[in-house]
Amino acid sequence: MRKFMLLVLAGLLIMPLAAGCGSKKTQYTGSTYEALKAAFLGDHVYFDFDRYNIRPDGAAIIQAKAAFMSQYPGVRAEIQGHCDERGTEVYNMALGDRRARATYNYITSLGVDGSRLTTVSYGKERPLDPAHSEAAWARNRRAQFVIMGE
Amino acid sequence: MMPLPRLIALLSLTFLLTGLPGAAPAQDPEPQPGKAEVYIDINLDPGQKHRIAICDLLPSSGSGGEQATYLPNRLAANLAMTGLFTNLDKRSFLEADPRAGLDGQSSPDYAAWARLNAGYLVKGGITLSGSRLTLEMRLFDVAEKRQMLGKRYSGNVKDGRKMINQFTNAVLEAITGTPGVFGSQIIFASGPPDRKSIMMTELGGDDATQVAGYKGGPSTQPTLGPGGRTAWVHRNGSSWELVVDGKVVSSGPTHLSPAFMPNGTVAAAYSEAQKTSIYAFSGRAKTLLAGPGGINVSPTFSPDGSRLAFASDLGGSSAIYLAPAGGGPPSRLTNTGKATDPAWSPTGELIAFVSRETDICVIRPDGTGLRQLTGGQGANYRPSFSPDGRMIVFSSTRNGRQQLFVMAANGDSQQPLMPNYQPAQEQPYWSPTMPADFK
Numbered sequence: 081m082r083k084f085m086l087l088v089l090a091g092l093l094i095m096p097l098a099a100g101c102g103s104k105k106t107q108y109t110g111s112t113y114e115a116l117k118a119a120f121l122g123d124h125v126y127f128d129f130d131r132y133n134i135r136p137d138g139a140a141i142i143q144a145k146a147a148f149m150s151q152y153p154g155v156r157a158e159i160q161g162h163c164d165e166r167g168t169e170v171y172n173m174a175l176g177d178r179r180a181r182a183t184y185n186y187i188t189s190l191g192v193d194g195s196r197l198t199t200v201s202y203g204k205e206r207p208l209d210p211a212h213s214e215a216a217w218a219r220n221r222r223a224q225f226v227i228m229g230e
Numbered sequence: 231m232m233p234l235p236r237l238i239a240l241l242s243l244t245f246l247l248t249g250l251p252g253a254a255p256a257q258d259p260e261p262q263p264g265k266a267e268v269y270i271d272i273n274l275d276p277g278q279k280h281r282i283a284i285c286d287l288l289p290s291s292g293s294g295g296e297q298a299t300y301l302p303n304r305l306a307a308n309l310a311m312t313g314l315f316t317n318l319d320k321r322s323f324l325e326a327d328p329r330a331g332l333d334g335q336s337s338p339d340y341a342a343w344a345r346l347n348a349g350y351l352v353k354g355g356i357t358l359s360g361s362r363l364t365l366e367m368r369l370f371d372v373a374e375k376r377q378m379l380g381k382r383y384s385g386n387v388k389d390g391r392k393m394i395n396q397f398t399n400a401v402l403e404a405i406t407g408t409p410g411v412f413g414s415q416i417i418f419a420s421g422p423p424d425r426k427s428i429m430m431t432e433l434g435g436d437d438a439t440q441v442a443g444y445k446g447g448p449s450t451q452p453t454l455g456p457g458g459r460t461a462w463v464h465r466n467g468s469s470w471e472l473v474v475d476g477k478v479v480s481s482g483p484t485h486l487s488p489a490f491m492p493n494g495t496v497a498a499a500y501s502e503a504q505k506t507s508i509y510a511f512s513g514r515a516k517t518l519l520a521g522p523g524g525i526n527v528s529p530t531f532s533p534d535g536s537r538l539a540f541a542s543d544l545g546g547s548s549a550i551y552l553a554p555a556g557g558g559p560p561s562r563l564t565n566t567g568k569a570t571d572p573a574w575s576p577t578g579e580l581i582a583f584v585s586r587e588t589d590i591c592v593i594r595p596d597g598t599g600l601r602q603l604t605g606g607q608g609a610n611y612r613p614s615f616s617p618d619g620r621m622i623v624f625s626s627t628r629n630g631r632q633q634l635f636v637m638a639a640n641g642d643s644q645q646p647l648m649p650n651y652q653p654a655q656e657q658p659y660w661s662p663t664m665p666a667d668f669k
Contacts, residue, residue: 130547130568132524158468167587168611169657170451170487170499171541171548171570174525177484177501185503200468201484205423205448 106230107154117227120148120157124208124222125183129164132178134186138223142183145225146190156229159183161201162208164217169203176201183223198228280405282309283318283348287356287365288329294356297363297387301394305352308398308412308434311636312621313643314405318348328353331370334380343372350378350405363387367397369404378404395434396668411616413668416623416647417441417460418634419450419657426450428462429655433616433636436648442473449473454661455490463488463498472498472511480511487528491555492535499527508540520553522560530574530581531555532595539563539572539581539595550583552595563597571612576662577619580639584611590624592639603641614660615639623647625656632656 108117123145125138134142149155161180163172180199188194209216284306287298309315324342331338332355343351351372357364363386369379379400383393395412402410412434419426420438426448431438441460442449452462463485464471464478472480472488474496484501491497491510497519500509507521508529520526523544530539535555542551545562550572553560564583569591571584578595582603585591589604590613604610608628615622619639626635629646632654637644648655 130543166609167568168570168584170527170612171525173484173486174499174501174506174527177506178525181501181503198468200465202424 108152108230113152116148116151117230120145120155120225121227124224125179126218127179127221127223129217129221130167130175132161132175132182134182138183139186142186143190146187146192149187149192149196152230154230155227156196157198158226158228159187159197159199160206160224160226161199162206162220162222162224163204164220165204165207165212166217167204173201173203176203179221179223279316280314280349281316281318281347282350282352283323283343283346284309284320284352285323285328285354286320287354288332290355290357292358295358297358297390298356301356301365301390302352302354304391304394304434304436305398305401308395308410309401311433311643311645312402312410313638313640314402318346322346331368331377332366337375338370340370340372340375343370348372350401352401358387361387363390363393365390365393365397369401391434395432398434399668408618408620411618411621411664414617414664415454415458415661416614416634417452417454417462417659417661418625418655419448419452419462420653420655421448422654424448426657428452428460431648431651433621433647433660436650438648438651442476451487451657453488453490453659455496456492456494456663458661458665459490459494461488461490461496461498472496474511479513480516489529489531491531492533497529497531497538499529508538519555519557520551520560522551522553528571530572532574533576533578537595539574541570541572541583550581550593563595564593564600566591566600573613573615573622575615575619575639576617577615579619580615582613582615582622584613590622590641601641603637604644607644610635612657612659614658616660617662617664623658623660625658634658 123141125141159180161176163176180201184197184199207220209219284302286302287294306317310317325339330336332353351370354365354367364384367381368377371378381397381400398412399410414433415430417430420429421427425444427444428442428449429438430441447465449462449464459475461474464473470485471478472485486499488496488498495510495512497508497510499506505521505524507526508519509516510519520540523542525543526540528541537552538555539550539552541548547568548570549562550564550569551560552563567586569583569585573582580592582592588609589602590610591602593600608626610624610626613622613624621636622639623636625632634647634655635644636647
């Protein structure tokens with residue numbers, strides 16, 4: 081009996097820790113959350129060719145993401161920086177890094193705690209659109225949010 | 231310019247061959263009347279190529295096996311790769327006694343080779359005894375009617391290619407006055423974009439060996455330093471590592487484009503909150519070298535170590551800048567549109583770079599002598615000079631895949647480094663020194 085109580089206590093202690101440490105268990109449910117989450121994952125921050133400054137349309141997207149993260153404080157995310165296929169590996173890796181960092185800098189300036197976010201650059205490794213056109217390139221120059229815990 | 235007697239000889243030979251039915255197969259590319267084959271390219275410095283005849287190796291006894299043709303073919307491929315030589319077609323060889331000149335007493339039939347307008351001739355003997363291979367290689371000057379070189383190589387049969395690389399270097403020294411750099415190492419990244427591993431090959435090689443395999447993320451942007459030292463970057467999840475001589479020396483945010491300074495210190499680009507700057511990494515400490523723009527990457531150092539060139543977006547779009555390696559204001563080197571991937575020649579005379587995300591250019595460090603070396607053939611990235619500064623390795627998509635190419639430093643003779651190597655190849659870097667066991 082004493083052993084059982086200890087196990088329950090230990091479980092109670094571990095549960096919130098696990099939820100905060102990338103457990104697959106989701107603490108948020110419901111259609112509102114799912115709809116907002118879909119936008120969080122699907123709306124990207126787009127950039128001009130060879131640039132990493134946040135455009136007005138990108139700022140609006142980031143503001144929506146900041147609101148989502150404020151509403152659901154258990155959500156943690158990775159900001160991925162991406163580039164179009166043109167140019168050298170090194171420069172694109174740096175450019176993607178700057179895009180992710182600029183997005184991070186803006187969203188943390190809106191009050192989101194930086195410890196809930198990481199950044200990574202994939203350079204030109206992971207295009208959304210594999211076509212070789214201006215339209216595809218514009219879609220691939222982006223900062224993209226991926227949920228790492230919720 | 232082509233000397234007049236040779237031009238006449240070439241034209242009369244052409245007449246002779248075309249005048250004799252069956253003497254010259256239709257697919258035989260040599261020689262063609264009216265073709266200025268002695269010129270490298272009308273857009274480049276006019277330069278004459280050396281015409282050389284390379285014979286299959288003759289076994290001293292028994293059979294030389296596949297090596298008897300493979301090794302001279304490697305020699306021919308090596309010489310063609312320098313952009314300085316035209317190899318004569320073996321099917322046109324006319325000499326009656328193929329062993330003439332092989333014994334050190336007799337002479338080749340110089341007149342027969344002169345009729346082919348051959349400037350130089352290579353003959354060799356091969357002895358295969360178990361796994362032991364012996365090559366006796368001779369280089370003849372056809373016009374002067376003399377042997378220029380006689381070299382004997384002996385070792386394991388798997389070292390045949392190395393022997394040929396050493397002989398190639400000796401031939402280049404005898405004919406051009408400067409030894410070649412065949413056998414020098416080239417490190418590169420290979421594989422799909424997010425699964426790249428680090429591989430090593432050599433000039434004169436046709437395959438590669440693995441230096442570092444895939445480990446949870448790509449390893450890429452490898453470089454070589456003094457004494458065969460290595461450095462590259464590795465992405466592990468969202469964390470990056472700077473790997474020097476196989477050990478992680480720095481990790482965390484994005485690390486890019488490591489390069490050895492001549493004193494052995496490693497410099498690399500390192501991402502911080504507001505900018506990506508170039509640091510020197512020494513033990514756990516790091517020192518800022520250059521960071522004038524928001525993006526500052528791809529350091530490369532002058533041979534004396536006093537200056538670095540790097541790519542920076544200080545002026546808006548990326549350009550190549552120079553700065554004192556000890557710190558100081560940068561000066562802009564290029565004004566050609568977007569410029570990235572600079573590489574300083576080991577001789578110090580040139581800096582190669584990628585212009586407008588497509589083509590390899592070179593420029594002198596004083597800003598003069600700008601010259602475009604590739605054009606209209608895919609995207610060409612990451613140039614790197616050979617140890618003697620006479621060749622450049624780079625990656626190109628011109629054959630529909632990522633592939634390493636080499637060319638002469640004037641842009642001539644662009645060709646795949648390893649035509650038969652299938653995996654994607656990119657991010658090449660040429661060792662600044664020859665391996666210790668090469669002269």
